Amino acid sequence: MTYENLDAKLVNALLGDGRASLRSLAEELDVSVTTISNHLSDLEEEGVIEGYTPRLDYDAVGYDVTAVIQLQVEGNALPDITDTLRDHRQMISVYEVTGDYDVIAIGKFKDTDGMNEQIKALLTDPDIKASNTSVVLNAVSENEQFELDIEDA
Amino acid sequence: MTYENLDAKLVNALLGDGRASLRSLAEELDVSVTTISNHLSDLEEEGVIEGYTPRLDYDAVGYDVTAVIQLQVEGNALPDITDTLRDHRQMISVYEVTGDYDVIAIGKFKDTDGMNEQIKALLTDPDIKASNTSVVLNAVSENEQFELDIEDA
DNA sequence: TACACCTGATGACGTACGAAAATCTCGATG
DNA sequence: CATCGAGATTTTCGTACGTCATCAGGTGTA
Numbered sequence: 001m002t003y004e005n006l007d008a009k010l011v012n013a014l015l016g017d018g019r020a021s022l023r024s025l026a027e028e029l030d031v032s033v034t035t036i037s038n039h040l041s042d043l044e045e046e047g048v049i050e051g052y053t054p055r056l057d058y059d060a061v062g063y064d065v066t067a068v069i070q071l072q073v074e075g076n077a078l079p080d081i082t083d084t085l086r087d088h089r090q091m092i093s094v095y096e097v098t099g100d101y102d103v104i105a106i107g108k109f110k111d112t113d114g115m116n117e118q119i120k121a122l123l124t125d126p127d128i129k130a131s132n133t134s135v136v137l138n139a140v141s142e143n144e145q146f147e148l149d150i151e152d153a
Numbered sequence: 154m155t156y157e158n159l160d161a162k163l164v165n166a167l168l169g170d171g172r173a174s175l176r177s178l179a180e181e182l183d184v185s186v187t188t189i190s191n192h193l194s195d196l197e198e199e200g201v202i203e204g205y206t207p208r209l210d211y212d213a214v215g216y217d218v219t220a221v222i223q224l225q226v227e228g229n230a231l232p233d234i235t236d237t238l239r240d241h242r243q244m245i246s247v248y249e250v251t252g253d254y255d256v257i258a259i260g261k262f263k264d265t266d267g268m269n270e271q272i273k274a275l276l277t278d279p280d281i282k283a284s285n286t287s288v289v290l291n292a293v294s295e296n297e298q299f300e301l302d303i304e305d306a
Numbered sequence: 307t308a309c310a311c312c313t314g315a316t317g318a319c320g321t322a323c324g325a326a327a328a329t330c331t332c333g334a335t336g
Numbered sequence: 337c338a339t340c341g342a343g344a345t346t347t348t349c350g351t352a353c354g355t356c357a358t359c360a361g362g363t364g365t366a
Binding site for chain 2: 011014015017018019046047048049050051052053054055056057060061066068082083085086089090091092093094095096097098099100101104106108132133134135136137138139140141142143144145146147148
C-alpha cells in the first residue's frame with residue numbers, strides 16, 4: 001500500500017465521520033494507531049486538512065434564506081469589494097470569477113427582509129456597476145465535500 | 154427559540170475546533186462534561202448538527218479549478234437535472250433559484266480540460282435551454298460557516 | 307418538573323517513545 | 337550495465353501512561 005493511498009483513505013474516512021477516533025480509523029484502514037496519528041498530523045501540517053467543523057443546518061437555527069449575489073465591479077475596486085463581502089459573516093462563499101459578472105457571493109439570511117436590507121446596503125457602493133441576486137428556492141446539495149481518488153497499487 | 158444560549162455557544166466552540174473533546178468544551182463554557190454531552194446529543198438528534206467533517210483544501214489535492222454553472226431548464230425537467238448534478242460527486246453545491254437561470258451549481262475540477270469535458274457532457278441534455286459558466290479566478294472565501302448569535306441574559 | 311451538577315467505575319482514547327520493519331542511497335563488484 | 341549489500345533514512349508498530357467519554361444513581365435548585 002502506497003503512502004499517498006493511505007492518506008486518501010484517511011481523508012475519505014474522516015469525511016464519513018470527522019470525529020472518528022484514531023483507534024477506529026486505525027482499525028478501519030488496518031494500520032496502527034500511531035500510523036494514523038502520524039499521517040493525520042502530516043495532513044494537517046501540509047494544509048490538506050485545514051481543520052474540522054460540525055456541519056450545521058442553518059435552516060434549523062433560523063437562517064431560512066440563501067441568496068446568490070452576482071456583481072459587476074469597477075476593476076480597481078475589486079479587492080475592496082471582496083474584502084467587504086468576506087467580512088460579512090453571513091457570506092458563505094465569495095468568488096472572483098470570469099464571465100458577465102466579476103464577483104459571485106453566496107449568503108445566508110434569517111428572512112427576505114433581512115436579506116433585502118443587507119444587499120441594498122452592499123449595493124450603495126459606487127464601485128458596483130451592476131448586480132443580480134438569485135434567491136435559492138431549494139438547496140439540492142450544499143457544501144458537499146467529495147471523497148478523494150484511491151490509486152491502485 | 155428552539156435553541157438556547159448554551160447550545161449556541163457550544164456550536165460556536167465546535168466551529169472553532171470540530172474535534173475538541175467534551176472536557177475542553179466543558180471547561181471553555183464553564184459547565185460540566187455531562188451537560189456538554191447531553192446538549193451535544195440533543196443538537197445532533199435535532200439535526201442542528203448534521204455531522205462533522207474535515208475542511209479539505211481541494212487545491213492541495215489537485216482540484217485547482219472551481220466553476221459556477223448556471224442553467225436554464227425546461228420546467229418539468231428540473232428534478233431530473235438537479236438529480237443528475239447532485240450525483241456528480243464533484244458538484245459541491247446545487248441550488249434551484251429564482252432569476253434569469255433556474256439552477257446554479259458549483260463544481261470542482263482537476264483542470265480546465267476536465268472541466269470542459271464534464272460540462273460539455275452535462276449540456277447535451279436537451280432539457281437545458283441555456284447555460285452560463287463562470288470560472289473562479291480566486292476563492293476569497295469558501296464554505297465558511299459563521300457563528301450563531303449569543304443572546305444576552 | 308426540568309436542568310444542571312457531582313461521584314465513581316469502566317472501557318476507550320490520544321500521545322510519547324523506543325524498537326522493528328521497510329525503503330532508499332550509493333559505491334563496489336562481476 | 338545490472339546487481340548487490342551495508343548503512344542511513346523513513347515508516348510502521350507495540351507498549352505504557354495519563355486523559356477522556358459514558359453510564360448510573362443521587363443532590364441541589366429554579
